[in-house]
Amino acid sequence: MSHSAENKLHVPDAMFRPGDKPDFSHLDVGTAGAVKRPAVDTNPAEMRDLAYSLIRVMDDNGEAKGEWRPKIDADELRKGLRIMLLTRKYDERMFRMQRQAKMSFYLKCTGEEAVAVAATMALDDKDMLFPTYRQQGAFLTRGADLFSEMMCQVMNNELDPMQGKQLPIKYSSAEKGFFSISGPLTTHYPQAVGWAMASAYKGEDHIALAWTGDGSTAEGDFHYALQFAATYRAPCILNIVNNQWAISSPQTIAGGENTTFAARGIGYGLPALRVDGNDFLAVYAATQWAAERARAGLGATVIELYTYRVEGHSTSDDPTGYRPKDEPLHWPLGDPIERLKDHLISIGEWTQEQHEELATELETYVTECWRKVDAMGNINDPEMAHTHTAALFEQVYKEMPPHLRKQRQMLGV
C-alpha cells in the first residue's frame, strides 16, 4: 500500500482507504509470552526495548504465557469479563437510543473495553482515574450505577448528577475516584500528574492513572505531562490508547509511522511499555507493574495500549467514509471480550453456556434501566429542557457572587 513520494513534504496516509483490501499481516505483533518482565526498579535506560515490542500474555488459544502472566484469580477474571460485557451492552443500547433521537450524542468504546476495565482493576480504589470519553468501562469497574450515574447523565434528566451542565458521557465521580471528563483533549493528562505530585507531597501511596488517545499525543499538554512526571518523579501511569484512529486521521498523522507512541516516554527518561490492549491479562499485568513502581517512589510509567477502534468515533461520525468497511474484522489482535472468555474456558473456569446466560442477564438489566430512564423524558421534550434551570447559576463559584444572583433574577428563577 505504499504511496510514492512525489513531494518532499511527506503527508502520511492510512494503511488502507475505502475500497482497499485490509491486510494487517505485515504488522509485527510478536508472540504471547515472549517479552521479558523486568523488576520494577529496573533503570528505564535498561528496558528501552519494551517501548518497541508488544507485551502479550494470551495466545491465540486463550492460554496465558510468559513472565508477564499476572497473579489474578478466576473470580476477578469473571468480574472483568462481566464488566466488559456490561460496557458493551450499555454502549449498544445507548447508541441505538441516540439514533432514535433520544439524546444528543453518544460514543462507544467497542473493542477497547480491556484498556479501561483491566487497568482499573489492577489499581486500588483510592487511586485516581483521569479518563477520556472512551473509558466508560473504568467507571463501571469503580462501581458506577448504570441507571442513576450513567444513563441519567447521558439523558441530562432530573436525576443527572451533573444537573444538565455536561455533555452526555462526560461523567464525574469524586467518590469513585473518576475525574470529570473534559472537552479539550489531553488537558487532563498533566492534571493527573499534578494530582500524583500532590499525593507524593502528602506522603500517600495513591497514584493517578490517565488515558489519552494516539491522536491526542500531539497536544502540548501531553508533553507537559511527561515533562513534569519525569522532573518530579510523579507517581502516575500515563496510558496512550493507540486505537489507530483519531476521528478520520490515522495514527500516522500523530507521528505514529516514525516510532511507537510508547517510545515518547524514552526521551523523558521514563520507563515505557507497549502492550496488547486487547489482552486483558497483559493490560492488567503492565498496569500492576507500573503501579508497584509508582508506589515504591520510582515515578511514572508510559504505557501504549495497542488496540483498534472498532466503531465510528462517535454518533456524529461515519467511518466508512475514510476506511474500509471490513477493516475492523481484520484487526489481528481480536476482541478483548472473546479473548478473556476463551482464556477462562481454557482454564476450566467458564463455559460457553455460562457466557450466554451472562449476556442475556446483562442485556435484560440494561433494558430495565433504559425503560426507567426513558420514562423520565428526553432532551427534546420541551419540559425536560427546563429541569435544571435553577441550577444554571450554581457551582460557577463556591458562593454565588452578586452579579450572578442578579442574572438569576433576570431569568426569573
Next chain:
Amino acid sequence: MAKMNMIQALNSAHDNLLAKDPSVIIYGEDVGYFGGVFRVTHGLQEKYGKQRVFDAPISEGGIVSTAIGMGVNGLRPVVEIQFADYIYPAYDQIVSELAKLRYRSNGMFTAPVTIRSPCGGGIRGGQTHSQSPEACFTHVPGLKVVMPSNPYDAKGLLVASIECDDPVIFLEPKRLYNGPFDGNPHQSAVSWGTHPKGEVPEDYYSLELGKAEVIRAGADVTIVTYGTMVHVVEAAVKKAGIDAEIIDIRTLVPLDIDTIAASVNKTGRCVVVNEATRTGSFAAEIMSQVQEECFWRLEAPIQRVSGWDTPYPHAMEWDYFPGQDRILEAINKTLDVK
C-alpha cells in the same frame, strides 16, 4: 508596623500562609532557590523546604495544569507565571479547565489554585513584558480576578486569594513593586516606605475579595480605576485641583458595582481609567455597568482612558501609556458638559 514594598508584602503573604497551612505550596519558573526574578518568593524555599517552594520547568501550561491536579487532590497551589505576557500557553488550562471544573462536575471537583503574575507597563519592557491581559480573564466565568495597587492591599488580597476556594488570577502591576508611580517617567520612583499603604503588618490579615475602595472622596466626578493607574489618577487630580472621587476597584471579578454606582449617582460624572488596550478592555465593562445602573443620573457621557489598540511599543512607551495629561483631558471633557 513594618514598612514594606509590594514585593515584600507579597512575600509576607506567602510566608504567613506557608506557616499556617501545610496544603499551601508554591512553584513556578525560578521561584525556588533564587526566589523569583522579581524576588517575591525570596527566602521561602530556605525557610519551608524544597517540597513547599520549588522551581518549575519553563512550561506555563504544565505549571497551571499540574496545579489543577494538585488542587483537586487537596492542596492550595500558588503558582507564578513569570510575566503575564507569557500566560497564554496556559490560557487553555485556565479557561477551559481551571475556571470550569467546578461547574462541569457540578461541584464534585474543585481546584483552589492561585495564579500570580506580574503585569502592566511603564518599565521599558516592550510588547512582551508590559501587557495588561486582565480582560481575557474577566470574560471567563468561574475565575476571580484581582489587581492590587499598593503593598497593604497586595498582602491582604493575596492572602484572601490563596484562601479562596475558587481559582484566582492575581495580577501584580510590576511598575508598583518598588513604589507608587505618578505617570511621569522622568520622576524617580518614590519609595513605598514613605506611603501610608506601605505600612504592612507582618502578621496574618486578609481583605475581602470583591470590595472596591473609595480612596479619595469628591463631589464633581467619579474616577474608577485599578492597578498602576490608581496613582497616576491621584497625581493628576491633585495637580489639577479637581474635586474627584477616586475608586480603586481592587477586584475586577466580582466587581463591586454598588460602590461605583453609589459614587456616580452622587457625582453624576464618570471616567474609567486602565492601562490595557482600549477595545474590549475591562474599562468597557465598567462603563457599560455604570450606564445600566446610573443612566438617569449621568450628566455627561462616560469617558475612558486606556492604552491604544496597538501592541505595547518599546521606544514610544510614553505615547502609549495613559499619563496624567490624557486623564485630565478626559476629566475635563466630562466636567465641560454643563
